Amino acid sequence: MKKRILLTLLVVILLAAGYFLNLLLPVATGYAAKNLASGIFLSGRSQEALEAEDLNFSVIAYTNNTVDFENREVVSRLLWCKSKAIYVDGYGCTLVEDFSEEEIKNRSYKALEPLPARPDTLPWPIGDLMPDSLPEGLKPDRMNQVVEQAMSDSLPFKGSFAVMVVYKGQVVAEAYRDDFSANTRFLSWSMAKSMTNTLVGLRVKDGALAIHQPLSVEAWQADGRKAITLNNLLQMNSGLAWNEGYGGLSDVTVMLHKVGDMGLYAQEKAYEFPADSVWEYSSGSTNLVCREFRKSFSHEEDYFAFPRQQLFNPLGMTSAVFEVDASGTFVGSSYVYATMRDYARFGLLYLNDGKWLGQQLLPEGWGDYTTEVAKGSGGRYGSSFWLNQSGEFPDAPRDLFLCRGHDGQFICMIPSKELVVIRTGYSKKGEFDLNQLLKGVLESLE
Template sequence: MKKLRIILPLLLVAVLIGGVLYLNPLLPIITGYAAKNMASGIFLGNRTQESHETTDLNFSFIKYVKNKVDYDNQVVESSFLWHKSRAVYIEGYGSILVNDYSIEEIKSRPYRPGPVWRHKQDSIPWPAGDLIADTIPSGIDVDRLNTFLDSVFTGNLPYKGTFAVMVTYKGQPVAERYAEGFGPENRFLSWSMAKSITSALAGILVRADIFDIYAPADIEEWKNDKRRSITPDQLMRMNSGLEWNEDYGNNSDVNKMLFKKGDMAAYAIAKELDYKPGTCFEYSSGSTNIVSLLMRKAIGDDAAYLSFPREALFEKIGMKSAIFEPDPSGTFIGSSYIYATMRDYTRFGLLYLNKGNWLGEQILPEGWVEYTTASSEGSGGVYGAGFWLNLAGKDYPDVPRDMFCCRGHDGQFIYIIPSKHLVIVRTGFSRKDEFDQNRFISGILETLDYF
């Protein structure tokens, strides 16, 4: 008994020390995730604190985080155990985690305010505006489609966690549905759908002849080692060869980058080479953030860079709600953080359905859509340059092989199916195996009369 009284306290101390050592590196991720998502959700997404805490933040350690919202100064502070994180809102640019840079430094960037729109969107015909015609294109059974969508919004498997769905057929919206508490005015987080939009922005710079995606990347740290041959093309195709861990469940590279680092591209740039560039597919949010930095360098002026997505893409195709969030260093988080309404995500899908042409104006280079949907070396037909593909039919066996999509963490999708004239957008909060993409798309396809 005497030995037991000595051993038990020692075991308890060992457990406590082990717990501290395990949790300490995770705390900035836990509180950073909460602060960032809460701030953007409230100040951009038109959602309430309660809505976020009962859905998006209601898992793992994150559900125990205490969140304070300062509406006057537009700052969210999130705390758990001995750690706190803060996110500050910048009008027109979203919420930025306060990492490595002060709030004053973050606010001092040369942000340009967006335009004041003179006309209401609902007075402008779709797709330039939100005035949607009553007529339905032939070839789709809308009643059957609505019946199917009823099952998508029950909150049950295999479509658990759906926030919103929009279906556009032959360019015309035929369904737009929202879960309770959401509507057309809500902006939704893209997560990795942002990679596809970053790819589009790269294309616009290629068309302007100021960004060479096949030349070695302009990265000083790489010029004297084996990484010197890496190109923006390889970074977008996820076969740069840089080591990376995209596991969202631990103290991984992607979590360190998004929630601990002020300069996210710099973190990814510091990674060593695991494979010969251009040979092995390894999905990496870090690679896309390097591309964001390379575009910043190509533009060469931070004020012009910070207004570039809005002026060169969003305003051109009527994505008036879209906000691209930068990191504390001022580089857009091309991997993960765009907020937009369902209709604006649909507009982006339509741009790609129409091969980069928007109402007669060629926004993307000729052949850019074909470039982005060509299989990357090493991917086995599942990934192009910023888009997921179905060339192999691996993840979507019941869906046409020409389908390609923007795909984001926790169930954000823009599906583009040229052969069926379809663009389908789905947003939500679905953990692993809670949303069956193949059944969802094929269920919509079955409502087409000729399918």
Template sequence: MKKIKRILLAIVLITLSYFIYDTSIKLPVVTGYSAKDVCSGLFIANRSLESLENNDINYSFMSKTSIKVDREEKSVTASIFGLFPRKAIYRGALGCCITKGYNEEELKQQAFERPTIENIPLDTAINGIKSEIDFKLLNSALDSVFEREERTRGVVILYKNKLIAERYGDGFDQSTPLLGWSMNKSIINALVGIMKSQNRLDLNDKALFKEWENDERKDIALNDLMHMSSGLDWDEGYGGLSDVTKMLYKTGAASGYAMAKQFSVKPDSKWIYSSGTSNIISQYIRNTISNDQEYHNFPYEELFKRIGAPSFYFEADASGTFVGSSFGYATTRDWAKFGLLYLNDGMANGERILPEGWAEYSYTPAKASNGKYGAQFWLNADSEIDEFMCIGHHGQMVSIIPSKDLVIVRLGLSINKRFDTNKFNQNVVNSIKE
């Protein structure tokens, strides 16, 4: 009997020890997520704390976090029952970052003001194309994604470069910057294209980092990274602790975490969706520019200003490298302007911003992706529509459909119900008369 009790006690202790260990490594991700999300929501999107707590972090373990805001310092601290506190701080144009492991005074010194960017309004003169649009079908398509459970926050639809539809959910409007999540990978695509046009890099570049010089990683080309076919190990799981959650919420240098991953297979032989890959490219851009002031101004001066999109915030981690995989905000209209750049093959406001043919490069399928992915853009291999897309967590989407002259933007917070991108886009396409 005593032996059985000892065995049962041992099992209980082992189980309890594992639970404590598992909790200690997972909950800092939860508090880090909450602190970062609320910080950006408050100081970039100018939303209320009540709205953020009741909507953005009111699910899963995030709903258990307690939030403390220091508006003078522009910081947010999140904890769970007072445990595992994580703090995020706002740094002007660089957005918010988690402070863990970094000197907060040094982080504050990173802050800089965004360059002045003129808003170039979308064209709303649609009289000449009204006869080509079935507005009853178009409005029905919008109605379907503004049902309560869809949790859509903003939709903008452009046809032939003109704004033909726009709608917002309660508490949001055309001036609200919204998080694009992985749509920011396509921002990385644009920055690479701009630098290529400036002859500052080449897609065939190899031996990209000193850390990779003495192993197989020296054979990884920039083009392999663009296609998510680098051959590096990666786990993109969002249900628990994974490479992507550790990279974003447990380290201050996202690119450093990703760059340290081990070589797995020959480059360009296997496609693995990897947020780490986009951050590696961001670091390569930073190293290539080799001047942090220029690097931090680069997306604002060379991209957002030229497409007339002043609301963009492209956020950097604590090391100062843009988190190109995930963290960038803009209004729904400004996300639409980004899509318009690709619909028009890199032209905006009469100026060539991306190299000629760059859009085609972006939507050409990566060899190992089975038609699912191009260069930091998703492809829709399961649809008859010729679309390529920026896709982000919780149903963010910028869809570019060249044959229909369409750009479709949807931003929201789909949690319990997955947003049906294909259905919505098909409904919009159906509203354009043949």
């Protein structure tokens, strides 16, 4: 009798383990395939370097990855599971999920042309031609010391890929790890959410979107979701159920690595709280914003070209690539690749309240809207930007606001100091102290 019970228990355990693995393995292979493909074909990194650093954790470290350089594809395998990522020219790398390769590759993508002039022939910030002198009010030796410390790869500054400081509109510090350069595209992770905010702002200026109007999602009309607005989604207080945990199976890991239409996945989430009442950080909310953004276009070609034509080219962000999911929707939660200088240009746009070289690119007042505290956030969040109204960064002014991404990606804007600080890297929680970096940079100003 005991043997039968033990055998039954063993069978149950094995079945449960198999069921769990069947859920987990596609997340692991999807993560490996997508990040390896983008790292190679957008950032120009080697397979060996990415596997040794960016993919060397949890079960993802055990994936077997095959790179097809001719067709620009990556296949990742683990046990019985396999994921594939393919490259689409101008739109980065996409996991083949829920849609066929033919559907993904044959969408009405518009050929994207960069600015006609070479960036190094034009003065900063529209180009990369830097002035000969530094701005007044700077202590260069102290700034160099601070940046060198931030690149030291020792606690509390582990894992930096690059650091850049722009003061009074000029680049005053720029440093890269030996295997990177000014031409390297770095992954934004959730800094992309702030760029999604910007795309929405541009469509608001065009009169194509209204952020305070309830969304006309048919599936929502029978319950409280019918009251949700774009503003609620941008401010992360829509009331939709969401789990943003990155440690294993969660809404965000499933969405990014197993789902073809990420915005639809978020749209189908249950309604937990009345809109505009409870703040809950959600990458799903941002990808739902992207789905609604796409619906505001009559022609797909115009939608695909919009980030390049209306945001990146006007700012001189010639390196920037906004990746799409398998359905063709921009992954505004996570997937922009750009150089440090192009991230700096984006920071300058917001430092200057949506103006670029004297022209009002974003709607009047969009900067104020962006930094308005979202209800329920305790002063930590605005509209797809993080804030310092809570004093989270005690050694920085309260007017600090920032784009913030997984594993330590930051674009920090401090209008009162005319300052933009950018940092990219690969740092686990507690390994990089942004407050200390900002403190040091601020001490470098007279």
